[in-house]
Amino acid sequence: MINIGGIPYYILEFGDELVYFTPYTLTLFLLALTFTVLVIISRPEKQVDIAFGGDAYRTKEISLSEMRFRRFMAIACGLASMGAMVTGDIFNFALFTAMVGITNVGIVAAVKSPHVQDAAYQYGLVALAATIPLFAGAAVYAAAIGSLSMIELMKGTLPAVPLIAKVMLVIGVVGEGMAPFYAAKAEMFRAPGAPYVIMCSLSSLLIFLRVVEIVMLG
Amino acid sequence: MWGQYSYGLFVVMAAAVIAFFALSKERDDLHKLLLLDLVEIVGLGVIALLGTDLAEALILPGLTVGIAELLALSQIYCTKEGIRDIPVRGLNIEVIAKADAPLIISLFLVVYGMILSGFTGGAVAGLGLVILFISRSYREDLNLLEMASGISWALWIFAFFVFMFLPQYWFVALMGAAIGILLKVTVKMSLVGTMWGEQHD
Numbered sequence: 217m218i219n220i221g222g223i224p225y226y227i228l229e230f231g232d233e234l235v236y237f238t239p240y241t242l243t244l245f246l247l248a249l250t251f252t253v254l255v256i257i258s259r260p261e262k263q264v265d266i267a268f269g270g271d272a273y274r275t276k277e278i279s280l281s282e283m284r285f286r287r288f289m290a291i292a293c294g295l296a297s298m299g300a301m302v303t304g305d306i307f308n309f310a311l312f313t314a315m316v317g318i319t320n321v322g323i324v325a326a327v328k329s330p331h332v333q334d335a336a337y338q339y340g341l342v343a344l345a346a347t348i349p350l351f352a353g354a355a356v357y358a359a360a361i362g363s364l365s366m367i368e369l370m371k372g373t374l375p376a377v378p379l380i381a382k383v384m385l386v387i388g389v390v391g392e393g394m395a396p397f398y399a400a401k402a403e404m405f406r407a408p409g410a411p412y413v414i415m416c417s418l419s420s421l422l423i424f425l426r427v428v429e430i431v432m433l434g
Numbered sequence: 435m436w437g438q439y440s441y442g443l444f445v446v447m448a449a450a451v452i453a454f455f456a457l458s459k460e461r462d463d464l465h466k467l468l469l470l471d472l473v474e475i476v477g478l479g480v481i482a483l484l485g486t487d488l489a490e491a492l493i494l495p496g497l498t499v500g501i502a503e504l505l506a507l508s509q510i511y512c513t514k515e516g517i518r519d520i521p522v523r524g525l526n527i528e529v530i531a532k533a534d535a536p537l538i539i540s541l542f543l544v545v546y547g548m549i550l551s552g553f554t555g556g557a558v559a560g561l562g563l564v565i566l567f568i569s570r571s572y573r574e575d576l577n578l579l580e581m582a583s584g585i586s587w588a589l590w591i592f593a594f595f596v597f598m599f600l601p602q603y604w605f606v607a608l609m610g611a612a613i614g615i616l617l618k619v620t621v622k623m624s625l626v627g628t629m630w631g632e633q634h635d
Contacts, residue, residue: 307492314499318506325510333514337463340507344470345457347503348450348477351496355481358488359439 220432227304227367234304234365240429244422245301251418252294255287258411285326290415293319297419300426304366309430310354310388313423317343317392320416346391353384361434369434377434389427393420442483449476463514467507474500536569544620551612553619560623567624576625583621590614 221240228235237245260283262275293316300312321343325336358364360381361374368374453473460466478500481492511517540562547559593610596603 307495311495311499314503318499318503321503321506321510325506325513328513330514333510337507337510337514340503340510341466341470344467344474344500344503344507345454347496347499348474351492351499352446352477352480355484355489355492356443358492359484 221429224367229367233308234367235302236304236367237302241301241426244425245298248294248297248301248419248422251415252291252298255290255294255411255415260287260411282326282328286323286412289319289322289326290412293323293415293419297422300423306357306364306366306385306430307351307354309426310350310385313350313389313392313427314343314347316419316423317346320393320419323412323416342391346388348388349384350388350392353381353386353388356381356384366430366433374434382431386427386431389423393423439483443480446476446479446483449473449479464511467504467511471500471504474504536565540566547620548616551616553615555612556616556619557623559616559620563620563624579621579625583618583625586614586617586621588614590618 221238224236224238225242226237260278262278264273264275266273296312296315296319300309300316303309303312321336321340324332324339327333327336354364357377360378361369363369363374369377450473453469453476457466457469457473460469478493478496481489481496483489484492543562543565544559547555547557547562549555550558590611591614593607593614596607596610600607
């Protein structure tokens, strides 16, 4: 059983909950775990604005409750990314990815600034739209090959996965993880709170790397 | 079978394309959200088209994720636009408040829901109660209803334990689960209809 992610070290088959670790997914899982621990233990920073052409600077005041909420969302985002890394079921992957999308919006939307809120809303619309191709892709997987298990896909005995299913899955992940979209949303990263915003980009990177593996499997 | 599935997919795709076209024309933020919700419901058709038990098990999480995102986005919309809560007390339409029609409709829905039983029955019966609550603008103590919801949920979980550990009593467990979920969904749905803008203390 040799596949794109390497030979699985460990496979846990517990009913529908299928979890496996290959060298590839284990690396991604450890990365998500490290950053979640970092989010838990690190202390947030205050953003400093410097007036251009002068000496003046000011720090932004952020309330404790806002920071608490964002830390909670960042931890939830880390947990969802970890789940998406280790799951061996395509539908569970879709669910974890959708959760990453919601928590990403949550991390940004806690900021009480109209520009940031507006950006978060627009991104949320993209994430909502992306759930459609995401779940539809998983459904077409189930319809075409009769299984949602990635272990079964690895064995190579199943019929070929239609291209449309792969395309929809990738579009869904791109929309949820906002991988190319956040480049156009600078306001989201103008949001203060250093360690938490990084979780947005890290989780989207991780789910994107994982979907590459899933698409290459079948 | 594959042929029918493909036709169904085509219909869903066409509906999604129409909705996304409308979305590209729309400028109002709230309307964009509503349109996206419409597309999402149509999109669930792709999963429903599988037409198996698996599809039923997959639609529910799909729908839940959609609702969660919708709730989160509407909350962001309220904060973004600075909308404050305005307590809503019924519909305040005289014809609806006085006439017997809402009572008859809700009675019919509750009875029909009880006959259906289970999750679907709970949703139908709950809808009946929602109609009654929003047409009559009286206030009730909702804590009792919440408690009933909690107890019926416990009954449902208990029935699942019977399924797992005492499978020979499956019929009792089935009835318990059906009644538990019926009561729970009914109560939850009726609370959805009445707890708008209520300050909970």
